[in-house]
Amino acid sequence: MIRVLLAEDQGMMRGAIAQLLGLERDIEVVAQVASGAEVLQAVRAARPQVAVLDIEMPGRTGIEVAEELRREGLMCRVLIVTTFSGPGYCRRALDAGALGFMAKDKPVEELADAIRRVHAGEQVVDPLMAAAALAAGPSPLTAREREVLAAAVDGAPVVSLARRLHLSDSTVRNYLSSATRKTGARNRMEAVNKARQNGWL
Incomplete structure (x- = not known):
C-alpha cells in the first residue's frame, strides 16, 4: 500500500x-x-x-x-x-x-x-x-526583491515595510523599484499582481 x-x-x-x-x-x-x-x-x-x-x-x-x-x-x-x-x-x-x-x-x-x-x-x-x-524561463526577481514585494501585498507604506523587514526606507524603495521594473509593471501593486499571476511570489 x-x-x-x-x-x-x-x-x-x-x-x-x-x-x-x-x-x-x-x-x-x-x-x-x-x-x-x-x-x-x-x-x-x-x-x-x-x-x-x-x-x-x-x-x-x-x-x-x-x-x-x-x-x-x-x-x-x-x-x-x-x-x-x-x-x-x-x-x-x-x-x-x-x-x-x-x-x-x-x-x-x-x-x-x-x-x-x-x-x-x-x-x-x-x-x-x-x-x-x-x-x-526563471523568475526575474532576486530573493530579496521577492521578499520585499511579498511584504507589500497589503499596500503598506514604505516606512512600515522597512520596519517589518528590518531594512532602511531607501533599501526598500530600491527593491520595490527594481521589482516593478523587472515585472514590467507601472507601480508596485501591479508588480505584486503580475508576480503572483506568474507564480514568482
Missing part, C-alpha cells in the same frame, strides 16, 4: 479526495491536514510515502512545505496539486523538491496514477504547465 498524506484547506474537497483515493486498492490515506503548518508533524507521526499538497494553504504554502521536507530529510515524496497555473509555480515547486505538479481539475484516476508514479520516483508534471514554465 502507498501511504498518502493529503494537505488541503478546503475540508469538503479534502474529504472527497480522501474518499475517492480510498477506493484504490493500492493507496491508503493515512493523514489529512488543513494547513501547511501541520504537514511536518503529520509526516513524522503517520510516515506517509507521498504528500499531496495544495499550493495556497494557511501557515505555509505547499512549496514551502516541500522545501522543509527536503531540508529535514524526511522520506516523503511530494506531489503538488493546484488551481494556480502560473508558470513560476511549476518551476518553484520542482526547484523545492516536488516530484509532481498537476492541476486540481484532473480526474481522480489521474491523481491516483500520479501518486503511484511519484512514489516510484518518477517526475510527473502536467505537459501544458511544464511547457509554460520552460517558455517563461
Whole structure:
C-alpha cells in the first residue's frame, strides 16, 4: 500500500479526495491536514510515502512545505496539486523538491496514477504547465526583491515595510523599484499582481 498524506484547506474537497483515493486498492490515506503548518508533524507521526499538497494553504504554502521536507530529510515524496497555473509555480515547486505538479481539475484516476508514479520516483508534471514554465524561463526577481514585494501585498507604506523587514526606507524603495521594473509593471501593486499571476511570489 502507498501511504498518502493529503494537505488541503478546503475540508469538503479534502474529504472527497480522501474518499475517492480510498477506493484504490493500492493507496491508503493515512493523514489529512488543513494547513501547511501541520504537514511536518503529520509526516513524522503517520510516515506517509507521498504528500499531496495544495499550493495556497494557511501557515505555509505547499512549496514551502516541500522545501522543509527536503531540508529535514524526511522520506516523503511530494506531489503538488493546484488551481494556480502560473508558470513560476511549476518551476518553484520542482526547484523545492516536488516530484509532481498537476492541476486540481484532473480526474481522480489521474491523481491516483500520479501518486503511484511519484512514489516510484518518477517526475510527473502536467505537459501544458511544464511547457509554460520552460517558455517563461526563471523568475526575474532576486530573493530579496521577492521578499520585499511579498511584504507589500497589503499596500503598506514604505516606512512600515522597512520596519517589518528590518531594512532602511531607501533599501526598500530600491527593491520595490527594481521589482516593478523587472515585472514590467507601472507601480508596485501591479508588480505584486503580475508576480503572483506568474507564480514568482
